[in-house]
Amino acid sequence: MNIINKLTLRSLKENKKRTLVTIIGVIISVSMIMAVSTLGVSFLDIMKRQSIADNGEWHVQYSNVNAGQIDAITGDGATEKLILSSNGGYAKLEGAKVDERPYLFLKKYNEEGLKEFPIELVEGKLPSSKNEVAISEQVAKDAGVQFEIGDEITLDIGKREIEGEEIELGQNDPLQRGENGVTEELKVDSTETFTVTGVIKRPSWEPSWSPGYTMIGYIDKGSMKDSEQVNAIVILDKVKASLFDHAKQLAEENDIEKVGFNNELLRYYGVTDDDNLRFTLFSLLGIIMGVIIVGSVSLIYNAFAISVSERARHLGMLSSVGATKKQKRDSVFFEGAVIGAVSIPAGLLAGIGGISATFWFINSYLDGAMGISEKLQTVVTASSVLLSCLISVVTIFISTYMPARKASKISAIDAIRQTQDVKLSGKTVKTSKLVRKVFGLEAEIGLKNLKRNKKRYYATVISLVVSIVLFLSVSFFTDNLKKSVMMSQDGVDYDxxxxxxxxxxxxxxxxxxxxxxxxxxxxxxxxxxxxxxxxxxxxxxxxxxxxxxxxxxxxxxxxxxxxxxxxxxxxxxxxxxxxxxxxxxxxxxxxxxxxxxxxxxxxxxxxxxxxxxxxxxxxxxxxxxxxxxxxxxxxxxxxxxxxxxxxxxxxxxxxxxxxxxxxxxxxxxxxxxxxxxxxxxxxxxxxxxxxxxxxxxxxxxxxxxxxxxxxxxVYERRQQEEQMILFLSVFTYGFITLISLVSIANIFNTISTGISLRKREFAMLKSMGMTPKGFNKMINYESIFYGVNALLFGLPISIGVMYLIHRAVGGTFEYGFELPWFDLLFVIIAIFIIVSSAMLYSIGKIKNENIIEGLKQENM
Structure with a gap:
């Protein structure tokens, strides 16, 4: 390690508070990036698992295939598992008590299908031969018809039809009624005898309005007749975008009339043509990451800029003993690398831990939110970790680039004179005469103090503006979401x-x-x-x-x-x-x-x-x-x-x-x-x-x-929508809290450092007769100027962003644009509390400083 880097490390150790604040800011930034990427991957994972839980895991379905076509599908290199299924038809359920559900519905699978599809056994066993069935427990609970395991039942099985119509009715079609009663009839095709081997729970794919209780049967491929047709459902070895063309080509080569795809599941693999959900999700995540990066760059940049200002004389001394521009620039990059080496691993762990804790919290409250029965699980992939690391490294590099360039240009003379930050031209620090007349001399001095070092002043204001815009934007978005749900539920004020x-x-x-x-x-x-x-x-x-x-x-x-x-x-x-x-x-x-x-x-x-x-x-x-x-x-x-x-x-x-x-x-x-x-x-x-x-x-x-x-x-549906609001609110307010923590930490760091660097100035003012009351008044006015300027920029920007959100939501909901007055009032009060707290904290550390010691103070 060269001498420049050793001096940089010593500087970091000597300024422990500033170093710690910078590390914490970077950790929060990295953790947010990691949390957002993990959230995207985890969201796709739960949707994938939910789709499998509802409809089974399968990718391609070939309809109405015979034994020869089944062999061709089985021999295809892309096929990992083959499921056979068929709709066996309907049979009258004698003694059924529910008029709207007078049938048994026979659904058949081969052995692989019984394993892969979500069939939950209550007692007994699943069928293993074509003359065995497992019956839904709803037959006994709702219909009042009791079957025991081992019972033999003989059923007349056929199709549901409406006279004069060719369409065959299925489980998604409720019992057809007209003014004179039931209009459909059961056309019997065969009579079969089955042995009841087990009882199953009502399958998730059976709608509540279905006219038939599900009965699971067995398909034995070895005993299939040449004329018999079933559906061949394929689980692929590898899920990739070419599966669509491959399946269609296989169907064409083997004269298979119809091929379908599990588009709901495939979209979560990212290989479906209809990719709106995935595009929307990653667009949203990209926007959130963009906001995090912009906010983080402005905040982390400020930390390194302050570091360069504090080390100005140190860098000037290095220049006087022969340090090159590259060495001075590299010292700042090295400082960024050290901060990153500590912060990035900690940030990754914090992001994963934070999202895991959030999922745990949500899982304990959100049963059935968005119609999802599966639980959220934290899914961390190598790509999400690498992406988070890359984004974090780029963020730190961008944050250090400008301070590094500034450091390379510091000359020995400028460092000794300390003219690079403080500007004393009359034009620069000129203030309105109205300020002194209305607020007094202390206010004018406070305003001039802010103008003397605009970079530090702007850094603080930017931090405040970021917090204002993010809080108001997120709260407005959430409030609009709630209002939209209320409008969509209008009139649904009952259970x-x-x-x-x-x-x-x-x-x-x-x-x-x-x-x-x-x-x-x-x-x-x-x-x-x-x-x-x-x-x-x-x-x-x-x-x-x-x-x-x-x-x-x-x-x-x-x-x-x-x-x-x-x-x-x-x-x-x-x-x-x-x-x-x-x-x-x-x-x-x-x-x-x-x-x-x-x-x-x-x-x-x-x-x-x-x-x-x-x-x-x-x-x-x-x-x-x-x-x-x-x-x-x-x-x-x-x-x-x-x-x-x-x-x-x-x-x-x-x-x-x-x-x-x-x-x-x-x-x-x-x-x-x-x-x-x-x-x-x-x-x-x-x-x-x-x-x-x-x-x-x-x-x-x-x-x-x-x-x-x-x-x-309607209670369940309303609960799902309300839980969806809570689900989004947890993430949106969690996000704004983290960004605000970075901003507040940076504000405290900036103001505290600025106050520390002004010890000589304060000592000079006190030596010239400024009383403690006048000194406090000056500091109070500086706080007010910080807050007012932050609000002058932050509120208009926030209102503009809120209007854009309103216009975006206007694609679905149309109502007048209203400002969130309560949130605006809260922000105004919060900004002045934050700035005042930072100023009081900083002044508290130097209020007992001796005037003589203050006048001797060096910015080192």
């Missing part, structure tokens, strides 16, 4: 929905009293229409009519109307929430109604969520309603309603109409009085429930509800 048939709600009223229900709302709904005059159109409707060139009827547009009748208690609560006078709705003959005037909906044409008004109207306006029988296409007057209140409040279970639609809410007896003979054919009854335990309540409803009622639990 369970029960659909009735017709206007008879007696059965629904009984269900409102099941276990766990904490709130309920019973609706009767009719689909009506109303001709609305042009002067009452909102702007969005006018634009839609103009763009789509929709003709008007005598200057009027036909609105569709969702006409709701609420039970007495629900309407009373809703009227209070809407600010309506309940007395105005007490007489059904008055036909007073509440109209939802502010609506939120997703525009199907653009895919955006929109907030707007539904109609330009006032209380007391009348709306004439029309009922249309869509079977006969005949319309008849339904009657008039008077607007008793306009509101933006929405009752439980109601999603607002779109532009050109109205939501009208009346008491139940008003709807029944107006509907008359249409109660049976024109009215739909629905019950919306909130529950303390939605899953338990759903089970109680299924046991108590007649088979002609449909129960839909």
């Amino acid at each position: 369970i929905q029960v659909y009735g048939k017709g206007g008879d709600s007696a059965e629904l009223e009984d269900l409102a009293r099941v276990e766990g229900v904490t709130d309920q709302s019973l609706h009767k709904t009719m689909q009506l229409s109303s001709l609305i005059d042009k002067k009452q159109f909102p702007e969005e409707l006018e634009d839609m009519i103009e763009q789509e060139n929709i003709p008007l009827e005598n200057g009027r547009y036909q609105y569709y109307v969702n006409f709701y009748g609420l039970d007495e208690q629900s309407f009373k609560e809703y009227a209070a929430k809407a600010g309506a006078d309940l007395e105005a709705f007490s007489d059904p003959e008055q036909r007073a109604a509440i109209v939802i005037g502010e609506i939120s909906y997703r525009n199907p044409a653009t895919g955006k969520f929109v907030e707007t008004s539904s109609i330009k109207a006032v209380r007391g306006d009348e709306l004439e309603l029309t009922f249309t029988d869509f079977d006969t296409n005949k319309s008849e007057p339904f009657g008039k309603v008077t607007i008793g209140a306009l509101t933006d409040q929405v009752p439980m279970g109601i999603g607002t109409a779109m532009a050109g639609g109205l939501d009208i809410i009346v008491p139940m007896d008003t709807l029944e009085a107006m509907a008359g003979s249409l109660m049976e054919s024109g009215v739909q009854s629905q019950l919306f429930l909130e529950s303390s335990d939605p899953m338990k309540t759903q089970k109680a409803l299924e046991e108590a509800a007649p088979s002609n009622l449909y129960i839909y639990n």
Whole structure:
């Protein structure tokens, strides 16, 4: 090691605090880069494992192949494992209690398929011959039909068909019903006898609306007939981009009509043509890494710049004894290398440890988030480690490059005079006369102090600006995400929905009293229409009519109307929430109604969520309603309603109409009085429930509800979306916290170092008569100037970034741009607290300095 490098190491050891702060800053920077890259790899890993858990691990499927074609696929060099499967058909399940699930569905696999597909055995064993089956446990639990292991069952197996249609129905098609009952029939092809060998859990690929309970059978390739066809599912030896062309070529060579791919799984390997998810993920990770690198460069650069300033006289002395420019420059690069050698390994471990701890935290709270049952696992690959190291090395190099160039140019004379940092020209330190008049002499001196060394001043301001922009941008993004989810869930303020048939709600009223229900709302709904005059159109409707060139009827547009009748208690609560006078709705003959005037909906044409008004109207306006029988296409007057209140409040279970639609809410007896003979054919009854335990309540409803009622639990879906918000918030706020820690550490380092270098200046001011009160006042004003200047730059930049985020989210959601005033206030207060704390901390270290010792102080 040469003498220059030894002196550099000694300088690092002597300035332990500055060295430690720099190392910590680099460690946090490296850990964030490592955490982001690990997050990307780990996210793809969980999606891959989830896809395998849901649908099994396979890559290519050749449909309807015979024994000869199976041999060709098996002999292909790319094939590692071959799974055979077939849909054996449906059989009537005698004694089934659930009307919507009257069948058994036979799904067959060979031995490899039984191993690879997610089939979970409860008891017994899986079939090993073509005359054996394993039956879903749901047959006993839901259908009430009990099969014992060892039982022999004889089934008439066939296909589900609808008369006059050629399409064969499958497990994704629910039981087909019409006005006169079930419209499908089972066309029996064969009668087979099976021995029950085991009981399995309901397979993940079986939808809840499937009409058949799954029954697993066995395919014996050796006993296949020449005419028998099955599906050949291939697990490839190596997953690579050429698999698509290779599979199609193999299918063409062997006259295989259809070849398909597991695109969901393949996209997580990165070899699918439809690569939007992967592109989006790595684009996002790239942007985050870019922000980290920019922030880290500015912060780490500042640390090395301060180091060069402190070592100016040291470097000048080296120059005076013959050190070359290259040697002085290399001394700074060597300092960066030493910092990197210590920080990069520690940062890699910290990043991996941090993301592991985050995954542990998330796994304990996010059951089923995004519909994922698998747990997050930390996946570290050689490529992610190398990428993180490379990015970290480049970051440190960029951070040291400018200080190294500056160091190489320091001459012995400049170092002795110390003119490279402090600028004393009148123009440079000139301040406005207004500053002294308004704030006093101390404020003017404080402002001049900042202008004397602009580089250190700018470094501190940049650190503050980085923190401001990152915090506001991330918090705005998260707030917008929450608002977007709220808009997408508009009207979904309930846990369970029960659909009735017709206007008879007696059965629904009984269900409102099941276990766990904490709130309920019973609706009767009719689909009506109303001709609305042009002067009452909102702007969005006018634009839609103009763009789509929709003709008007005598200057009027036909609105569709969702006409709701609420039970007495629900309407009373809703009227209070809407600010309506309940007395105005007490007489059904008055036909007073509440109209939802502010609506939120997703525009199907653009895919955006929109907030707007539904109609330009006032209380007391009348709306004439029309009922249309869509079977006969005949319309008849339904009657008039008077607007008793306009509101933006929405009752439980109601999603607002779109532009050109109205939501009208009346008491139940008003709807029944107006509907008359249409109660049976024109009215739909629905019950919306909130529950303390939605899953338990759903089970109680299924046991108590007649088979002609449909129960839909929205609780699980809402939980997944809310958990997704938490999932993203953990990462986004974790990210902003780390960046802010780097910024705060750098601010403390910069201000503390700056104060230490100004000991002689402070001693001089005190020697000239500046009192402790005046000195504190000067320091306070310096803090204010730091904060004000940081906010003057940071807030406009942040607002610009927030607007760009708003525009980006505007691709899906459309609502007005609103500034997060609470976050802005928080940032303003936080900035002044950070700067003041740094200044007080720094002054605290020198407040007891002797004036004589301060005047003798050298910046060494």
